[in-house]
Structure formats: C-alpha cells, structure tokens
Amino acid sequence: MRPVRLPVLLGLLAVLTLMAAAFGPLRPDGEPPAPLFGTLQTDPERAETEYAHGLRIAHLQVDWSRFEPEQGRYDEAYARQVRERLQAFRDAGLRVEAGLGLNHPPDWLRDAYPESVWENQHGERSTSTPNIVFSEPVRAEVASYVRQVKERIGLDDVWAVRLGIDENGEFGYPRAVSDGRAGGEFWAYDRHAQAASPYPGWRPGEHTYRGAPFTERQVRRWYDWYLASLADAVNWQIDLYAGLGHRGPLKVLVPGAGFYPADREAAVAAYLDGRTRGARLIGQGVGFFATLGLVQHRDQVQIVTTALVDGTGRPVDSGCASGDAGKVATAPDATLRSWSSARWVVAVARAEGFRHVAGESAGPQVAAYRPGTMEAAFRQVDTCGLEDLMWAFDHHLYDGTPGSSLETYAELIRGRDAGR
Numbered sequence: 001m002r003p004v005r006l007p008v009l010l011g012l013l014a015v016l017t018l019m020a021a022a023f024g025p026l027r028p029d030g031e032p033p034a035p036l037f038g039t040l041q042t043d044p045e046r047a048e049t050e051y052a053h054g055l056r057i058a059h060l061q062v063d064w065s066r067f068e069p070e071q072g073r074y075d076e077a078y079a080r081q082v083r084e085r086l087q088a089f090r091d092a093g094l095r096v097e098a099g100l101g102l103n104h105p106p107d108w109l110r111d112a113y114p115e116s117v118w119e120n121q122h123g124e125r126s127t128s129t130p131n132i133v134f135s136e137p138v139r140a141e142v143a144s145y146v147r148q149v150k151e152r153i154g155l156d157d158v159w160a161v162r163l164g165i166d167e168n169g170e171f172g173y174p175r176a177v178s179d180g181r182a183g184g185e186f187w188a189y190d191r192h193a194q195a196a197s198p199y200p201g202w203r204p205g206e207h208t209y210r211g212a213p214f215t216e217r218q219v220r221r222w223y224d225w226y227l228a229s230l231a232d233a234v235n236w237q238i239d240l241y242a243g244l245g246h247r248g249p250l251k252v253l254v255p256g257a258g259f260y261p262a263d264r265e266a267a268v269a270a271y272l273d274g275r276t277r278g279a280r281l282i283g284q285g286v287g288f289f290a291t292l293g294l295v296q297h298r299d300q301v302q303i304v305t306t307a308l309v310d311g312t313g314r315p316v317d318s319g320c321a322s323g324d325a326g327k328v329a330t331a332p333d334a335t336l337r338s339w340s341s342a343r344w345v346v347a348v349a350r351a352e353g354f355r356h357v358a359g360e361s362a363g364p365q366v367a368a369y370r371p372g373t374m375e376a377a378f379r380q381v382d383t384c385g386l387e388d389l390m391w392a393f394d395h396h397l398y399d400g401t402p403g404s405s406l407e408t409y410a411e412l413i414r415g416r417d418a419g420r
Helices: 006-023 044-052 076-091 107-112 136-152 191-196 216-243 261-269 279-284 288-294 333-338 341-351 373-384 406-418
Strands: 036-039 057-061 095-099 160-163 250-254 301-308 357-361 388-391
Touching: 036 057, 036 095, 044 057, 044 076, 057 076, 057 388, 076 095, 076 136, 107 136, 136 216, 160 216, 191 216, 216 250, 216 261, 216 288, 250 288, 261 279, 261 333, 288 341, 301 341, 301 373, 341 357, 341 373, 357 373, 373 388, 373 406
Parallel strands: 036 388, 057 095, 095 160, 160 250, 250 301, 301 357, 357 388
Antiparallel strands: none
C-alpha cells in the first residue's frame, strides 16, 4: 500500500475542520451529532440563563427597513444595536442563527422599482416581500444590503443564515391578497416575470393562447416554470451567502405540508382555474415534493420544517417512520395526507437526498400549545432525525403559555442527553 502523502492528510483535515465548524463534530461511533436546541426571537438578556438550561442556539433578526431606511443610507445606531445583541449571544456561548429580514423590505424599494413589485393574474400587487424571484434589479439591491450587513454587523460571527422568499421568510410565493376570492393567485405577471414566461400573457383558467387551443401539456410546462423560478430564487440566495464566505448552515424554511401530488395533477387538468383542492397553496407554489429537489444540494444546505407540533396528522403531531422517503412517490394520497406536516416534509427532503434536516415548532398562532406539546416536538425531533429544534417563541418560555416553559425545555434536553 502506498503511503498517504502529507498534503493529502492536510487536505482531509481541512475538510473535516470545515464540517465540524458548520455542523458540529461527528461522534466517534459515526452517529450524527446530538440535536441542538434554541428559540426564535431570542431575548439577549436571557442568553446566559438559556445557555445554563441547555439551549445552544439564539435567533438574531435583522430588520432591513430599519438598517437601510433610505436607499444607500444605513442607520449606524441600529447596526450597533444588532451587533450588541449578536455579541451578547456569543458571550453567553450560544450559536447565532440570523434572519436578515427580507420579509421586512424598506418602503423605498417599492418606490425605486415599481415594475418589480409582485403582480398576480388579476393585476393586484403585493409589496409584502421583495420580488427576488423575477427581478434582477431587486436582487441587486438585496445583494448590496447583505454585503452591508456583513460589513457593518458581521456575518462572520453568525453560525447559520435563514433563507426564504414570502412574507414570513419561508419557501413560497406571497400569500393571496384577496380574502374573498376562492382561487389561487399566481405571482408571475410583473414585467420581469412576463419577460421570462414560456407563454407571456397566458393566465390560469384560459383554454386558448394567441388564438390557438392551449393544451394541458402547456399548462404543466407553465406551472413547472413557475415552481422552478421559486427554487431558483432560493439557489440565488445560497450562492450569495456562499460567495460572501459563509460556511455554516444555510436554512431553507419550509412552511406546513403545502399541497400534494394529487392536488397538482387536478389543478393542471383544470388549467389552474382555482376550483380544485388547495388552490391557494397551488398559487403560492408550496409543492415541496416538486421544489425541494430543485434546491442546491450543497453540504451546508439544511431543510427546515417549520411545522412541528402544528396539530396535523393521524395521530396528531405524528413523528417519522423508517422507510418514509421511499413512500413519497408510491404511497396512496390518503396515506400521505394522514402524515403530519413535519413527517411529510422530512420524507420529501430525505427522498431528494438532503443530509441535513431540522425543525421549528409552528407556534401557538398556528396550533395552540397545550400540556405535552414540547414532549411531542421532541418525539418528532428524535423519530425524524432532526439536527436542531427552534422553539417558537422565546417569550413563550416565560409567559405561562401551557405546554411551554424553560423548565420543561431544559428537562427534556437533559433527559435526551442522558439517554444517548
């Protein structure tokens, strides 16, 4: 056997060092690292207390509208406040997971690029979040903003970055703006989107295009383009942060279960006319069985189900089971719908080959917390092999919310660590 040369050993050591920095060291027996636990909207004044109770991740939120209130002008006082929060978390020993607030765009962005504002097939507009799916000018502004955050706040001190598109910072198009309309709203009608569309001017529900019949195959092509465009915006963010030197986790936030394969087939057969099941979800593009596979499979990309303990599944808040990934494309529709949102998203992520999967509790605004909720979340973490859990929200550990307390969280963490 030829001896391994020193440069090869040094190269291998460098790779292992980067992996450990991004995801934590591997256990000697080859098992994945123990899950990490944290909270969303973490209060820096409680950082040391939470570290002492076993929590290891803090959430740092940056508000773009406050950081850059006018185009090209940055609020140094606000940047200093964010730096101080970041330092407080790090001083307490917590890893910092940052959201850069693309779901809080400044008003000047809308005014500077009126042709880049989201527009649906009814001519209605949404300014709830930047149009990074179709607008290159908006992408340029977002990239400039992120570079300024790196320079003025310090991305090098951030462990993980949260990625998303919609008004909640998650993987989907904006929500419908009309409460009374039953059908879906498709956000592909601004000038930039129409320039990229395979069928400019075609609108869901129409059976003709430029005087000729529009086929179901063409509907499918249009909708596949719509979904692929959404995934491309996530890949653009991945490239942006990687290009700025970020080497830690890049968390793609996946809300709920979205729609299912049968829903897409029915919607396409109906020309996306909004009369089929899950029409609003179809418009939001939240068909994760179709979109997650289009996301870059870089080792640092982590798929995050943000729907732990959201009250779905039979039994409610069911965990994952061995072999789920192999059933994504074969199980009957009724079976897939019986799974909890978290079980479905994790199965899709595993089926698509993602190594890193994590979770967040959905929050009491989605499904009321109750005694046993935290225990159910931990069962989902364990059965689904999740790498970390972010609890929504930090203040619910202290305000008396049923089933949510710092003491319970700490006890569950201790019990889990003792059992490994």
